[in-house]
Amino acid sequence: MKNIFKVLFSALALAMVFSCEKREEDMVQYSQTGNASFTLSATEIVLDETKADEAAITLNWVNPVFTPAMVTKNQLQFGVKGENFANSVVVDLPADVTTYGLTHSTLNTVFTNLGLSPNQATALEVRLRTVLGSNEANSVYSAATNLTATTYKSNPDLVYPKINMPGGYAGASGYSDWNPSATANLFSPKKDDVYYGFVWMNVNTEGQREFKFTKGESWDVNKGDDGTNKGKLSDGGPNCKVELGTNTYYVKVDWAGNTYSLEKANFGIIGAATPTGWDSDTDFTFNTTTKKFEIASIALTGGEIFKFRANDSWNFKFQPSSDDEVLVSGTEVQTYFSAEGTVKGDPNYKVETTGNYKIELDLHNSAYYSIKVTKL
Numbered sequence: 001m002k003n004i005f006k007v008l009f010s011a012l013a014l015a016m017v018f019s020c021e022k023r024e025e026d027m028v029q030y031s032q033t034g035n036a037s038f039t040l041s042a043t044e045i046v047l048d049e050t051k052a053d054e055a056a057i058t059l060n061w062v063n064p065v066f067t068p069a070m071v072t073k074n075q076l077q078f079g080v081k082g083e084n085f086a087n088s089v090v091v092d093l094p095a096d097v098t099t100y101g102l103t104h105s106t107l108n109t110v111f112t113n114l115g116l117s118p119n120q121a122t123a124l125e126v127r128l129r130t131v132l133g134s135n136e137a138n139s140v141y142s143a144a145t146n147l148t149a150t151t152y153k154s155n156p157d158l159v160y161p162k163i164n165m166p167g168g169y170a171g172a173s174g175y176s177d178w179n180p181s182a183t184a185n186l187f188s189p190k191k192d193d194v195y196y197g198f199v200w201m202n203v204n205t206e207g208q209r210e211f212k213f214t215k216g217e218s219w220d221v222n223k224g225d226d227g228t229n230k231g232k233l234s235d236g237g238p239n240c241k242v243e244l245g246t247n248t249y250y251v252k253v254d255w256a257g258n259t260y261s262l263e264k265a266n267f268g269i270i271g272a273a274t275p276t277g278w279d280s281d282t283d284f285t286f287n288t289t290t291k292k293f294e295i296a297s298i299a300l301t302g303g304e305i306f307k308f309r310a311n312d313s314w315n316f317k318f319q320p321s322s323d324d325e326v327l328v329s330g331t332e333v334q335t336y337f338s339a340e341g342t343v344k345g346d347p348n349y350k351v352e353t354t355g356n357y358k359i360e361l362d363l364h365n366s367a368y369y370s371i372k373v374t375k376l
Contacts, residue, residue, distance in 0.1 A: 030132070034065030036142040038076075038128045044121075044148040047104045047111075049158050055101030057147075062098065064130050064140055073131040076102075078110055081123040081146065089114045090129060111151045118153040156368040161188045163195045163253060167211025169242070172202040174288030181217040186251055189367040196252040197366040198265060200286040200293075203244050210239035213253055213260070223258070233258040248286070248293075250316070250339075265316050267293060267361065271306025273350065275299050281312055284361060293361040297376055300357050305348035308335075308361065308371070315339065318361065318369065320347040327351055329375040334368055335361075351375075 038061035045056050059076060066072075074093040079085035089110050093100055116122045128142035164180040176182035186195035203209055213233070215221040224237030233253070242249065242262060250265040268281030275298070276282065284293035300306070305324065310316035318335045322344040327333065329351070336342040349371075351357065356376040363369055 030070060031067045032064055032140065033067050034062075036064040036128050036130055036140065037062045038142055038145075040126065040145060040147060043146060045107070046121075046150040047108045047152050049104065049108070049152050049155055052105040052108075052158070053103055056104045056107050058099065058101045059093070060099045061093075061128055061142075064142075066132075071133055075129045075131065077127050077129045077141075078114060078147075079125050080114065080116075081125050085125065085127070085144075087114070107149070108151050108154070111149055116149070116151050118151050121148055121150045123148055156187070156365050160365070160367040161191055161193075161195075162186060163255065164214045164217055165199060165211055165251065166214060167239070168205075168207040168209065169201040169203050169211060172204065172208055173200055174286075174291060180214040180219060180222075185364070186213075186253055187366045193255045194253070195255065195366075196250070198248055198363040199251050200246075200248045201242055202246045203242060204246075206244075209241045209244065211242070212239055213255075215255075223255070226258075231259055231261050233260055248310075265310040267308055267310045267316075267318070268312070269295065269298065269306055269308055269359065271304065271348065273301045273304035273306040281309065284359075290360075291362075291364050293363060295359040297356050297358060300351050300355065300373075302352050302354040303350060305350055307348055317343070318371065319343050320349065322347055324348045324350060327371065327373045329353075329357070329373060332360075332362075332370050332372040335371040337366075337369060340366075 038059055041058040047056055061074070063072070063074065073095070075090040076093060077085060077088050077090045079088040091102065091106065091110060111122075124147045125144040126147050127144040130140050132138040132140070162185040164183050164185055166178050166180045166183045168177055170179065170183045171177035173184070175184060184199040186197045186199075188195045212222050212224045223233040223235055225240045226232040226234040226237050229241065240260065247264050248266050249262045251260070251262050253260045266283065268283040270276075270278060270281045272278065274282060282295060282298055284295055286292075287294050308318040317338040319338055321336050321342060324347050325333070327349055351373060353375065358374045358376055360372045360374075361369075362371075
């Protein structure tokens with residue numbers, strides 16, 4: 001059946017083309033003389049973050065044809081099967097082509113925005129949407145086709161750039177001495193060649209004090225101190241050094257600027273919910289197997305607040321991003337480091353139920369710090 005589309009133009013604009021006759025509106029009629037159609041290279045896909053930039057599926061399509069010709073924009077529209085696209089997400093398609101590859105990363109973002117649960121196959125419907133002119137209300141659609149997709153939960157370890165921190169401390173700290181591929185890492189959350197994060201260092205001998213920074217989990221690219229021990233780096237320079245003792249350090253490296261810094265940050269929990277209230281902290285210990293900071297068991301009072309802070313002071317805190325948050329037993333959630341400017345106000349944590357809890361603070365990746373409490 002021939003579809004008729006009416007695009008309204010103001011009388012003033014029409015007067016410039018047709019006449020000076022004053023009218024409220026004129027209508028130009030368009031006929032659809034050719035239908036849109038498309039094919040997908042697969043009808044079932046399992047997205048893989050290790051292939052984030054590779055095409056997960058390829059789309060080939062035929063544009064609809066209008067008489068007279070008009071400017072159009074194509075989009076691929078995704079919806080959950082059976083919902084008739086009531087809730088949908090679209091991907092803009094490039095102009096002047098009729099084939100396009102959609103990457104694992106792009107589709108994972110689309111499906112996450114659509115509300116799909118990760119690691120679970122979901123039946124979808126897909127169709128080609130063609131927008132006529134600049135008004136998205138004027139659109140035509142192809143027939144829908146079925147697609148089954150399985151998404152993934154994004155792993156920040158694979159998404160964000162990192163550098164390695166090999167050294168003599170590593171073996172006694174749960175890693176491997178002087179091995180760039182088996183050591184603590186520093187990540188760049190802004191992908192700007194500035195790397196930072198927390199490193200637990202068990203330093204009992206002079207040899208364990210030394211470390212360097214490398215890229216690519218090898219020694220091909222490495223930086224050490226410039227010899228002044230004043231936080232300056234040089235390519236292939238001498239080993240950096242830390243003081244004797246067992247401490248957690250907040251380490252920051254500006255790779256291009258050739259600077260580095262270390263600041264002690266030994267964390268504990270404090271607050272009205274804890275056995276010692278606001279008077280003192282209960283300290284975390286580092287688990288060299290899981291690489292997480294842990295409190296094996298602590299009594300917490302339901303409904304009361306608590307925080308995580310370093311060095312028994314308020315300069316370094318882990319908190320919710322803005323509002324107080326009730327932690328659910330066994331559920332890992334992202335937590336935020338106040339010194340990095342990611343926290344608004346001074347929010348607290350709570351648990352709903354009074355009891356003994358195990359607490360795990362995962363600080364291995366500065367792009368995604370996390371906290372988990374588990375009721376014992």
